[in-house]
Amino acid sequence: MDRSGSPPVQPVRGEMAGRIRAYDWTSTTLGAAETWPPSLKATISLLLGCGFPMIALWGPNLIQVYNDGYRDLMGLKHPAGLGQPTRACWPEVWHINAPIYERVWAGETLTFEDALYPLTRSGRLEDAWFTLTYSPLRDDSGAIAGILVILVETTSRVLADRALRESEARFRAELERQVQERTAELQASRDLLKATMDSSMDMIQVFKAVRDASGEIVDFQWLLNNHTSESRYGEVSGQSLLERNPGVVQEGIFDTFKRVIETGQPATAERRYVHEQFDGWFFQCAVKLGDGVATTTKEISAWKAAQEEVLRLRDEIAQAALRESEDRFRTLASLIPVLLWRSDESGQQNALNEAWLAYTGQTLPQSQDGGWLEAIHPDDRDASQEAFRVGREQQRLIEVQPRIRRHDGEYRWFLVRQAPIVDAEGHVTQWIGAAMDIHELHDLQERQAVLVAELQHRTRNLLGVVRSIAHQTMVQTGPTERFREQFNDRLAALSRVQGLLSRSEQEPITLRTLIRTELEALGAGDFADRIHVAGPPVRLRKASVQTLALAMHELATNARKYGALTTEHGRLSVTWRADRNEQGDGNLLIEWIEEGISRPRETYGPTRRGYGRELIERAMPYALNAKTRYELGETRLLCAIELPLGERSGEMSTA
Structure with missing residues (x-):
């Protein structure tokens, strides 16, 4: 979060990234952006980096935050929709979305394919179709705090499919005309079938699942029959399906009902049913309803009889139709x-x-x-x-x-x-x-996996460094107030290093930046006229930053507490130079020189010969293949650090 109040999103390109940063979020129930939880910030960064249309609805009021892809779907509702409660933005579809949002708040993830939404995004009400996924968004405590919607508009495809179906309907009408011309008998049969279908009503039934102690479905119980169904069954409310119609097991209807409940997928089928009081062909559709099924059943015996003749005639015109x-x-x-x-x-x-x-x-x-x-x-x-x-x-x-x-x-x-x-x-x-x-989405998933692996690696290394710092500081100070002070200082230095590393992909870490960061953290700005920092541009490898930064911190801390920056005539000079050979290899020499020290360093306690010197003289040669020299006199300190330079060294390079 910068001081202007822009939300702390990742630097993603696009109009919506800029709008979100510039938006006054204090006017919404989300509050100032700097108070947002990390989970909300991560969600915004995710949707801004995604090419698919996405919108996050956060908080009880479902405040809208969306990306460029979703903006293109909003029409005239953009830009007012940013930061607006979704009910106020889309009142025309609230009756559709409200039940969906309630289920997502309860923890469900819902997907709808080619769902119809009547929208007024262009100033007038028009039908639009979308394939959508509604997923719960959780806050840092794991509680559901919002809803993520990912969608793709399918209006063009749906309309094309509709046009195809209409075209096929014209084909069927032409086929019926040819059938009518060819045979009067088939015409009579067709008229009879049409009259039967027009005058009859489908059987509509609702069943509730009956489960045993283990939760397995063992039967179904009638809950509802319409008039057409009652004319065939009589009053069967509350009765067992298997007792009244045992033939449903043999014909696979019982297993179909179970599958519909378990998968949530509708099922349709044509069946010849010759059991109990039935003897004919039936077309049945079953859908899940609570812990049961709702069925619609139509008798198609007459239609099946006519179908054979229709298929015969269809074969005669198959080539033309193809x-x-x-x-x-x-x-x-x-x-x-x-x-x-x-x-x-x-x-x-x-x-x-x-x-x-x-x-x-x-x-x-x-x-x-x-x-x-x-x-x-x-x-x-x-x-x-x-x-x-x-x-x-x-x-x-x-x-x-x-x-x-x-x-x-x-x-x-x-x-x-x-x-x-x-x-x-x-x-x-x-x-x-x-x-x-899906190339961009695939690349995004791969980059995400790499970033997670790198984060895990850095975390393990960082914990090892913190453990070492604590151990070395405790050895020198014991469990005293001095331990707390020095340990906190060293953790602060480590935190500054992690800040530089977190931005290293966009802003490479240079030696000058590292040194200036440590000096400024200790208030070196008050001694600017007594500090000299100079050297060529040198870009540091990530592997060397942590150890080198801790060394600079120890030298700067001692200079501020015991060395050149404690006296008015003291001077500090930090310089470096790079010597490279024809093969591109060489050395980087860093010289830390303090002059004007008032008294010998030994009289000021063990810090100069403690953790900092141990780090420079032992840890750096081991970790960075460095050569170090530490010379402390009564009025002058020289610390020289020589590091490998070049691509083959794997440590650092000149910019």
């Missing part, structure tokens, strides 16, 4: 900025959109008969091919994350999915696939 379907797929696929393809039932490609051809540089013939594998990175090719083979054999969704070569030779990470399309008999007729570029 050509029309191909043209329709290519037209729609060319409008979507995602790599898309369609394959026949055997998995051989027969249609790709322009995005695939433009990205990979392949021609349509080159991509056929498995040629698309040439665009997959060699290291990912076998795994991708195996995943597609197994998915086709098991007729299930295929998902892999390979690297795909761009036309210029660069490989980028993609999320690839391919799903089967099945007919009424459950046979796969074709496959639809899509690939989304």
Whole structure:
């Protein structure tokens, strides 16, 4: 947090990073940014660095903080939406979001695909579709303090799918017209089926799961029947499903109900049911409702009888329909900025959109008969091919994350999915696939793993240094007030080093910066006219900073308490020079000279011959391969430190 009140977010580029830093957060329930918990700061840094649209809703009022991607979805609601309670910003969808937020506050993580939201982001109410994930955000104590929403707008795809369905509906109407022209008998049957469906009502039933002592579902109990269902069953509220309809076990309906409750995924199926009082074909949809299921059942016996004749007629126009379907797929696929393809039932490609051809540089013939594998990175090719083979054999969704070569030779990470399309008999007729570029997200995850590993390594090293400092100080001072004072001073020096290391990726650490930091921490500004610091630019390696900083701290502390800075005529000179040979190696010589010391150092106690001198004369040669010289006279102190210089030394280099 700087003095202007900007929030302490990482220096991420983008409009929203600047807006968040400049925003007056004291006008919200979040309060001044310097009081924010680390968990909130970390969340803001995460969403600002992410390319996907993300928004954090923090606190009981769900105050909005969002990134550039989410800003692009807000329309005219930006920039007023920043720092605004989400209910005030999006009142038109509060009836949708409020129940979701309550579940997330209770600890759930919810994902919705192609969810409809009527929004007024452009000044008028319009429908928009999104794929969203709502996740709880926890504060530093582990309690839920907010909600993280990650979303991708799918309006274009949903509208394209709707257009495809409408087009297919026109195809079905044309098919019905041809059926009507070809046979009067089929027309009569079709009219009868339509009249039956129009005049009938579906059976709607709600069941509650019955569980044993171990929690296993062993039965279902009727909770609700509509009038159509009661006309077939009579009054069955509170009765056992297995007692009234034991055939549900044989037909797999009982296991389907259990699976719906356990997975939360709806299930639909056509079944021939010849048990109890039933004998016919039924289409049933089951969805989870609490700890039970809600079902809708429609009798389709008449429709199944007509279906055979419809399929016969469909085969006669299959070739014409296939050509029309191909043209329709290519037209729609060319409008979507995602790599898309369609394959026949055997998995051989027969249609790709322009995005695939433009990205990979392949021609349509080159991509056929498995040629698309040439665009997959060699290291990912076998795994991708195996995943597609197994998915086709098991007729299930295929998902892999390979690297795909761009036309210029660069490989980028993609999320690839391919799903089967099945007919009424459950046979796969074709496959639809899509690939989304996730290269930036993949790189972000890898960088995060590296940073965590480096943090763990630094923490272990830092604990070792603190333990050594405490031990050496206690040996010299014992458990006295002097121990507390010296230990706190050395921990403060160590803290300053960690501050420099934390910024080293953006601001390299130089020898001058290290020396100035230690001198200024001891109030050297009051003696600026008596201190001389000079030398060429030298950039320090991270491995050498900690030990060298502690040495500079010990020298500066002794100069301030016992040495040249305790007398009016005392002078301190800190200089360094770099001697490099033709091979790029050499030495860095640092000379710390104090002149005008009033009395011999030995009369001032053990500090000059204690931890600081031990660190310089023993620890530095061991840790940094240094050569040191420490000469203390009655009026002058010379401390010379010679360190390896150059890339091969692994320690430091001239800038």
